[in-house]
Amino acid sequence: MKTDKIVMLMREQDGETLAVLYLIKKKYDVVTVTSVHDALAKIEKAEADIIVIDNEIEESALKACRTIRRFSEIPILFISSRETVADKVEALEAGGDDYITKPYDLTEFEARIKVHLRRKSKREVSSEQVLRAGDLEIYPEAYQLFKNGTEISLYAKELQLLLFLLQHKGRVFSAEQIYEQIWGAEKFGDVKTVAVHIRNLRKKIEDDPRNPVYIETVRGFGYKFSQKM
Template sequence: MKKVLLIEDDLDIAELERDYLQLNGYHTEIVQDGAAGLKRATSGQFDIVVVDLMLPQVSGYDIIREIRKQQEIPVIVVSAKNEDIDKIRGLDLGADDYLTKPFSPAEFMARIKSHLKRYERLKGSAVGQEVILHKGLEINTGSRQVFVNGKEVQLTTKEYEILFFLASHPSIVFTKERLMEAIWGNEYYGDTSTIAVHIYKVRKKIEADPVNPVYIETIWGTGYRFIP
């Protein structure tokens, strides 16, 4: 049984999330303050963490940062903070997804299932190495390392998956919806602005000038492509 940690100080929301998770067969634990949440989240006992940003004692941002120092499990932010800057900050620290309150329980469950399935596929994938080389960019699929001009770049799981997917299909233009389906899975639906935020973050890390990219190009009104 998959184990889900909910770090949420609003008990009504936490219990709603727990009820839906338990109905779908997930073992669920609720923690209502950031300090206890951080301790549980880094215990290595959970398959996925759902975290609010505004928490007593320790913020959700700090929890995400500490999780990413130790683990690559999926982390989903559920927050009332709906500004782009909040989403960018949460995703930049390593969160895999961002869901804004109020939210649909059906969408919440779809995202949980999608991220867990994706994580299981990644863990079970073959270790065989392949290297993609392009204009100073090196993607090692075996070690999941990315280098730009010989210097390693640290990408989150979703950042790596987006970059690898696009680089594996050079010249092909993908809509945001198609990228969501490819990276998050068929069960995912929701705010496609998540893709734009992740692309923004990848460009910041691999492009010398993110405003004039040489790797990932925006096709206005359509989507994105890896520049051949």
Template sequence: MSKELIFAVEDEKNIQQLIKYNLEANGFSVITFDTGEELLEECKYNIPNLFLLDIMLPGIDGLEVCRQLRQNVVTQSIPVIILTAKNEEFDKVLGLELGADDYITKPFSVRELIARVKALFRRVHTSIENYSEIIRFENISIDCSRREVFKDDKLLDMPFKEFELLKLLVMNKGKVLSREILLEKVWGFDYYGETRTVDVHIRYLRQKIEDNDSNPFYIETIRGIGYRFNDKGVSGK
């Protein structure tokens, strides 16, 4: 069973160990870092489901790490929680302005940390599961409640997994989704297939919705990561 992966950067070893032990005890997978530079370097090879960033760090601080994560197309949609020992409102507001999703002020309780992390994951998952609009883009229409896709007003043959894959991509339009995330959300935690399964279904989808599947417009390949749905001209009605 796949676990949500969390990257946590904290230079105080005792707090770092506290975070890792308690998050793993609650079913998460955690990789810790001493500096922001180390975390950003690891993001070149591995992408988590959530970031925990301490503000006060040696080298670049947590706010600068957050800013760089939000400027990177691969990590810009990954949730971020800021950890800060400061009580000034300025730090909290600045963190949120830079793209953080939540913040925790130190000293914090373990229960609060776990509750904040679970709440943030719950918001992300609910936004995916509750998406039931009719979405239209160019000559394509997706009826999420009826599970039907039309192109030029013609109903397309869309098997269950292809529909779920298309729905997930469209719901996250403009965001990069890794093959692992697509596999997990569409095929489920207990699916042990290879990520090539995603590539095959993407090819099928492109053949159906793209005007030229050899030069796709809607479903973009992000080399070495996964796929992104082009949100230009897309609207929900």
């Protein structure tokens, strides 16, 4: 059986010792690094399945996340003592997939990791599949989106969200339902994550994000991909 590899980018080499020991006991391959350079090296060598970033590292955690996102869609989970909505939104907009505040329960921490690893393993889609809607053309396996022939860069969760809504065109989903489908941990997560990703996605695919024609808001219910497109 494949052992999942977790790279933890920490402020100190012995940071989050209890979490590391817990994950090792649960049969994960855990490596702690203290520099973005070392974390990138692990990703490039395929020695990581998920990255955990401490928001208090010496180097900018947000910068580290953006750097990783330039070439990898590996799941990124932030851990932080910062609890404000602004901090969470900033981390998610930088490309993070999840955010958990300290102190956290170790079973919840592992549950979130499992969710992202499971989603990562299910990403394979037939390379022949091309989805079209309006001016959009999506190649799921290649993680590519084109609008009017011009490629638009999307983060992994943004594309997964777009695909999910498009594949259920016209159907309304609540933020909770979307979170469960894309992040897979309804009782562990923060549904505000959905609104953040919807907003970012609209900025990229809509001509006028304030008057969206692709992803519509159904007040009091949730979101849907327009049946007209």
